[in-house]
Amino acid sequence: MDAAATGGMSEARPGPDNPDFPAHQAARCASLRVLDQQVAQCRACARLVAWREHVATTRRAAFQDWEYWGRPVPGFGPDDAALALIGLAPSAHGGNRTGRMFTGDPSGGILMAALHEIGLASQPTSSDVNDGLALRGVRLTAPVHCAPPANKPTTTEERDTCRSWLRAELELLRPTLRTVVVLGGFGWQAVLPVLATAGWQLPRPRPSLGHAVHLALPATADRRGLDVLGCHHPSRRNTSTGRLTSQMLVDVLARAAELAGLQD
Template identity: 60%
Template sequence: MRSRDDLDDSEDPGAFGDPGDPAFPRAAAATEPSLAGLDARVTHCAACPRLVAWREEKAHDDPPAYRGQRYWARPVPGFGPADASLLIVGLAPAAHGANRTGRMFTGDRSGDVLFAALHALGLASRPDPVAADDGMTLRGVRMSSPVRCAPPANRPAPAERDTCRPWLARELQLLAPTLRTVVVLGAFGWQALMPALAEAGWVLPRPRPAFGHGARVTLGERDGRRTLDLFGCYHVSQRNVFTGRLTPLMLREVLAGAADAAGILP
């Protein structure tokens, strides 16, 4: 499992200002030429004091299920290949999920449901995301979120969402040459994604499209970018899954549609 001792410190984050300054994400993201570099810069961010305090607090809760485990307790970078055709956008890391493991959708029940669906479609190497060193690989798929730190009650504040946006916008820019589809899990992710897409160079319809499970919207080209298809899906939260609002079949249908449009189904 990754720990804070495993961070890539090859580049001084101070070169982009104080990591605790709200301006740090934009300064650090703007000039990064690679996804690997962007992922490394993300992990240094401390621009939202409430989220920094919460992610560190959760790392010391010591729940029985994870007793003795070392928490990542940092912003969580994206996960998946740099030439992905399909991007899955969630909400934010879970306090005892990705905040613990350091990898998107890894270590909680929401991730169990998502990775099982991807594995069933041949897009993930295994169905059980356990830790960042479990050998999991994704084929043609990358995962990200509009907020990179675990928020209290899974509810980031609007200002925190906006401060974090440059990370996602730059990630979209770097993925643009190969990206063809995006699956957005939940209304928060859908709403947060729209300004990031606009900042990354895609044309948004007016009025902006509303979120809905099964929604599909095609964005126009600009600056040489190909059209991009957005797919809406209820979030893979425990509440949605336990109540049956989102079933494994419903999730697989949306993922299959997006993967087919991206040209990555086996």
């Protein structure tokens, strides 16, 4: 990639295997398209790289005929989104298989059905990158772009290494972004420091995640106010135990869409 595409910088750059790669490259991405390309090249966290590639090689029996993506999964959705949904990380046989956030796993199915119900997704399913799905005014992303072992939260070091991608993504969305929905406690802990570093003023002490919790972050001199909503993650555990129902998810997303100006 030439210097112009990444913001005009031409100095020596750390390679994709270097832990400094995300911080160096993310800040130099002039568009979400370029950011997504850089995310997909990242190999900064050796443990996550080894796991995602192992899964892509061994595969689940039901997907033996698939050619797994097996790389970091970029965000998905329009570059002028007013609403951002931030999850945890791609699942091993979902995003890591299909190459798209919340695609090919039960969590993605539940989320897409809810987005479709409120008119923000063109269809209620999300099975593969060629399924025709389009999102209206919504971008899906995560604080960690690689599938973690056993679909469990990554280490603090891995989360912090990946943080630069999320910060750059939110900054590139800033001209149109009005609302953020954070899915799950891990995402909540990862996102709030990113928002604070980006210049939004968070309350002190920082609130814990609660379902449908709402933070109205005030405007500053150089950025508009931002509404941040919390929601339980649509994981199989949460939905099977009733901790999160389809209606609960729809209600939070509908409120977020209203705050973002995507619904009357």
